[in-house]
Amino acid sequence: MILALAQQISIKGLIIPHQNYVFAIDDPQDFSEQVLTDITPLKILYGIIALLIAYMSIYVVQWFCNWLSEKVPRRFRLIIKQSIPFWKGLILLITVSYILSSFIQLSESNLIAVTGTIAVALGFAFKDYVSSIIAGVISLFEAPYRVGDRVNIEGYYGEVVGYGLRGIQIQTPDDDLITIPHNKTWTEPISNSNSGELEAQVATDFYFDHHVDVEKVMQILYQAAYSSKYTQLKLPIVVVITEHFWGTQFKLRSYPIDARDEFVYKTDLIRRAKAAFAYEKISYPQRIPLGKTENLPDL
Amino acid sequence: MGLVWVVQSKSISNVMLRFLQQKIQAWFTQPPSTESEDELLDIPKHLNTALVKRLEDSPTPPLYQQNIQDAIATAVETWQNNIEAPNHLVFLASAVEPTAKIINESVQQWESPSLEVITPLKDLQRPLNPRYIKKQICQALADHSPIKTSDFETIIQTLPEDAKQKRKTLIIIPALEQCFLRCIGGWESIEYLREVIVQNRDCFWVIGCSAWAWNFLDFVCQISAYFDPIHNLPELAGENLEKWLTSRAENLVNLDQPESSNNDPRPAYWEFIANQSCGVSSIAQYLWLQSLRLKQAEVENLDLDAINFSPSPKTDQRLNVYSVKPSLPSLPTLTNFDRYILHAILIHGIIHRHHLSHTLGESESQIQTRIQWLLKQEILIIKGVNLSVHPLFYLAIKSDLENNNFFIG
Numbered sequence: 001m002i003l004a005l006a007q008q009i010s011i012k013g014l015i016i017p018h019q020n021y022v023f024a025i026d027d028p029q030d031f032s033e034q035v036l037t038d039i040t041p042l043k044i045l046y047g048i049i050a051l052l053i054a055y056m057s058i059y060v061v062q063w064f065c066n067w068l069s070e071k072v073p074r075r076f077r078l079i080i081k082q083s084i085p086f087w088k089g090l091i092l093l094i095t096v097s098y099i100l101s102s103f104i105q106l107s108e109s110n111l112i113a114v115t116g117t118i119a120v121a122l123g124f125a126f127k128d129y130v131s132s133i134i135a136g137v138i139s140l141f142e143a144p145y146r147v148g149d150r151v152n153i154e155g156y157y158g159e160v161v162g163y164g165l166r167g168i169q170i171q172t173p174d175d176d177l178i179t180i181p182h183n184k185t186w187t188e189p190i191s192n193s194n195s196g197e198l199e200a201q202v203a204t205d206f207y208f209d210h211h212v213d214v215e216k217v218m219q220i221l222y223q224a225a226y227s228s229k230y231t232q233l234k235l236p237i238v239v240v241i242t243e244h245f246w247g248t249q250f251k252l253r254s255y256p257i258d259a260r261d262e263f264v265y266k267t268d269l270i271r272r273a274k275a276a277f278a279y280e281k282i283s284y285p286q287r288i289p290l291g292k293t294e295n296l297p298d299l
Numbered sequence: 300m301g302l303v304w305v306v307q308s309k310s311i312s313n314v315m316l317r318f319l320q321q322k323i324q325a326w327f328t329q330p331p332s333t334e335s336e337d338e339l340l341d342i343p344k345h346l347n348t349a350l351v352k353r354l355e356d357s358p359t360p361p362l363y364q365q366n367i368q369d370a371i372a373t374a375v376e377t378w379q380n381n382i383e384a385p386n387h388l389v390f391l392a393s394a395v396e397p398t399a400k401i402i403n404e405s406v407q408q409w410e411s412p413s414l415e416v417i418t419p420l421k422d423l424q425r426p427l428n429p430r431y432i433k434k435q436i437c438q439a440l441a442d443h444s445p446i447k448t449s450d451f452e453t454i455i456q457t458l459p460e461d462a463k464q465k466r467k468t469l470i471i472i473p474a475l476e477q478c479f480l481r482c483i484g485g486w487e488s489i490e491y492l493r494e495v496i497v498q499n500r501d502c503f504w505v506i507g508c509s510a511w512a513w514n515f516l517d518f519v520c521q522i523s524a525y526f527d528p529i530h531n532l533p534e535l536a537g538e539n540l541e542k543w544l545t546s547r548a549e550n551l552v553n554l555d556q557p558e559s560s561n562n563d564p565r566p567a568y569w570e571f572i573a574n575q576s577c578g579v580s581s582i583a584q585y586l587w588l589q590s591l592r593l594k595q596a597e598v599e600n601l602d603l604d605a606i607n608f609s610p611s612p613k614t615d616q617r618l619n620v621y622s623v624k625p626s627l628p629s630l631p632t633l634t635n636f637d638r639y640i641l642h643a644i645l646i647h648g649i650i651h652r653h654h655l656s657h658t659l660g661e662s663e664s665q666i667q668t669r670i671q672w673l674l675k676q677e678i679l680i681i682k683g684v685n686l687s688v689h690p691l692f693y694l695a696i697k698s699d700l701e702n703n704n705f706f707i708g
Contacts, residue, residue, distance in 0.1 A: 073699065073702030073703045074702065074703040074704045075702050075703065075704055076702070198704050199704075220483060223483040223484065223519075224483055226481075226518065226519040227481050227482050227483055227485065227519075227658070228660065229639045229642070229643060229658070229659050229660065230639075232704065233515070233518040233519075233706055234518075234706060257703075257704045257705060258635075258704065268660050271660060272482075272483055272660055273483075275483070276483045276484070
């Protein structure tokens with residue numbers, strides 16, 4: 001009974017009424033005659049050439065945009081990088097349209113029938129792949145990440161250097177290239193540090209003894225950030241304090257001029273601040289001997 | 300994302316528009332000399348250097364001086380008559396302008412018998428350890444130190460008329476950018492100076508500063524909140540530049556004269572220099588010097604190496620110079636590290652290598668290679684023991700730094 005019901009549903013579901021005719025997908029002969037055009041060797045050759053041109057164009061566009069983005073001033077870098085998915089999408093759209101128009105009679109009913117058939121076929125065979133492609137298209141509009149952004153997905157942190165059909169490529173600070181499928185956007189949290197901007201916040205931690213002169217430390221940390229050559233002074237600089245049982249933590253939040261300088265910036269801040277702390281003889285957290293609880297601060 | 304695209308595209312189009320505008324103007328501007336460029340020779344380097352030196356030693360543009368004198372006269376009068384009026388005036392200039400020289404000359408030329416003029420920080424040089432800048436300034440301003448708590452009662456009891464009577468001192472700080480260094484503790488001197496000026500209302504303070512240094516100080520110690528009347532030096536027009544530069548050069552060289560008063564390309568030429576230099580005197584001066592040539596036919600029998608400029612050569616002993624169309628040099632490709640160096644130099648105006656390495660947080664040996672390269676490209680010039688940016692590259696560097704997300708002046 002279930003089989004009979006399924007057959008009924010599938011036949012009903014794929015019977016597409018049209019003005020003058022009705023065709024059913026369970027008759028492959030009729031389907032190919034009504035949907036496909038005359039396929040000749042020349043058409044096949046053209047199709048292959050179109051695919052090759054598309055592949056070459058995508059490669060050239062990606063190479064050119066990446067090359068250009070590194071040559072132009074910083075403020076134009078991201079805008080050029082972010083245009084890569086658009087150009088790639090455009091090339092793919094033109095190629096797919098050309099191939100479809102060459103091989104398929106693109107009437108309204110045919111289009112529905114073909115997309116339905118492809119959806120059913122791909123739904124079973126390439127579920128994850130299709131899911132990634134759809135997620136990639138949606139990500140273009142929702143923009144959880146863009147080329148040039150610094151993201152953290154499933155513990156992998158780095159700059160998005162490639163935006164493909166199936167996934168993105170991230171270059172980590174250790175210079176590893178990691179490919180992450182777009183469909184991770186459905187389920188995984190995505191942390192984006194700069195969201196299309198040149199600057200990304202850098203948080204630098206410093207730890208001191210409980211008896212430290214808080215005002216002095218804060219003054220030094222602010223001045224370390226203000227005096228660093230990497231700091232974007234147009235953006236806010238903040239110092240926040242957290243108390244721990246073993247000492248006082250100061251977190252300096254500031255922005256480098258270019259998010260790419262994140263780690264050298266952090267190093268510069270620490271170097272400057274440590275020199276000033278040494279000059280001012282500011283004490284770091286001290287080891288408390290076990291059993292000497294009288295040395296512990298009252299929290 | 301769309302908005303970012305629009306804003307960025309607008310910036311790109313503005314840059315391109317400005318570039319196109321300058322190019323079109325360059326195409327349509329005729330050089331004043333009728334001689335073809337094949338007949339002309341570059342001025343030998345030693346003569347050019349001598350000419351630069353002589354021009355740098357001569358007075359600054361009269362328009363600057365007049366503008367500064369007028370602003371000071373008005374502000375001082377208000378300050379003397381109104382007890383609550385501001386006791387300071389800030390003049391901002393481009394980072395390549397000799398701000399100290401301009402302010403000092405302007406005040407020297409200004410006749411005001413009622414005021415005593417003091418310049419306590421006239422020859423201020425940053426000490427080797429930047430933490431001592433504040434100490435140096437404290438010593439120089441010892442007579443004008445911030446008011447002690449015990450003096451408050453006396454101040455409160457002072458009658459407004461008595462306070463007005465005391466207002467007879469003008470203190471000049473000609474180059475504020477020399478009073479700090481971008482490092483930890485490096486601008487405590489400015490904070491001290493800020494307090495002194497705000498509290499010491501019996502003196503009128505005239506402060507000269509580069510716009511780059513001012514913007515930096517505004518970020519780090521909100522200096523604009525304390526000093527309200529801020530004047531930017533005016534942009535020099537072609538006419539001002541012509542009067543200023545030709546009057547300085549006429550006693551050194553003979554400038555070529557137009558054959559007839561009709562179709563004289565000279566005003567357009569000076570206007571072109573004014574536009575290319577954005578009205579900044581030091582850029583205009585170098586741009587003009589760069590356009591000067593000697594006529595091959597006139598100097599082929601002369602030993603150019605033996606020629607030097609005597610203090611005031613007679614008219615018949617002077618070299619005839621001819622002008623071609625000037626052009627600003629293009630900037631070679633810079634690395635990010637070059638940009639950090641140039642940005643630091645522009646913030647401080649002129650700076651010693653030791654201080655430059657300190658502000659960049661790098662050792663001197665690490666910055667030396669790039670400094671040598673920048674000197675070789677003539678982007679940097681040496682002034683005594685200090686480094687500064689060559690005025691001819693200033694606008695290109697400013698534009699490059701702005702496009703690379705640096706703050707500018």
